[in-house]
Amino acid sequence: MTTRKVAAVTGGASGIGAAAAQRLAADGYDIAIIDMNAQGGEANAKAIAGRGRNAKFYTCDVSDAKAVETIAETIEKEMGPVGVLVTAAALIPNTESVLDMDMPAHDRMWKVNYNGTLYSCQSFARRMVPRAKGAIVTLGSINSRMPLPLPAYNPGKVAIERLTQLLAVELGRxxxxxxxxxxxxxxxxxxxxxxxxxxxxxxxIMGVHALPYLPEPTDIADAIAFLASDQARAITGILLPVDSGWLSAVPYRTYAGGVPWEE
Ligand SMILES: NC(=O)c1ccc[n+]([C@@H]2O[C@H](COP(=O)([O-])OP(=O)(O)OC[C@H]3O[C@@H](n4cnc5c(N)ncnc54)[C@H](O)[C@@H]3O)[C@@H](O)[C@H]2O)c1
Structure with missing residues (x-):
């Protein structure tokens, strides 16, 4: 008997989450898309179902812990045990200074980006624990490795990186x-x-990367699929940059005010 594999993807209605949902479907997973964007979520579920996998859209605001818990319960009842969780739901802001921050937007961003990731991990991991099986991939960013002028989003990604490490240790056993x-x-x-x-x-933006190529959503989805797969069975607690060399190129190119052969 073949066991059904189910993956839940928050933020799966758009962008990277949508690409991750499609990629995991290609790897044989049935897909639960969790998002507030019903139009995008339904469309992606339909596209995946059209390629022969079971895919369903679930409306949920991930910043609402009770709603996330209810959705996790419903998904497992309707689709089966979730073996893979990808947390891609987030708000992406524009640049601002710390002193001039829009505070309501700051509070909302933490609720969605950090709390939403936390609640999703809690609700699905609690169900994975008794089965002693599962893989979670959170969406970090190059933001967690460099101070960038996005004062709610940037520290939020640092917090997600640390949460990922804490969970890796707690859930490893x-x-x-x-x-x-x-x-x-x-x-x-x-x-x-x-x-x-x-x-x-x-x-x-292209000019500050090492490679003359910027990742497509499918490139991020490939990395997510790898980390979710058995090929990564010995990997936990890491942050895998998919950055066309940005993290190396930025300090290199600004050394001593700019290296001459890079001008
Ligand atoms: N695109 C980039 O340049 C980039 C770079 C680094 C990291 N990331 C991260 O990748 C992830 C996906 O970003 P993206 O670029 O695909 O953005 P996107 O806007 O295309 O997708 C984000 C999805 O999250 C959903 N969402 C927002 N708030 C929600 C909520 N409260 N509840 C449920 N769903 C909600 C949106 O409806 C949307 O479908 C995010 O975590 C983002 O921080 C993106």
């Missing part, structure tokens, strides 16, 4: 692995909007 993927800039709707508004220059 139950054979549940917890890792994080840290993308650089990826062309998903939030970045597309900033480029359209003239707030981001893709030429300049």
């Amino acid at each position: 139950h054979s549940i692995r917890v890792n994080s993927v840290a993308p650089t800039y990826v062309m998903t709707p939030p970045l597309r909007q900033k480029v359209a508004d003239g707030q981001r220059d893709m030429g300049k």
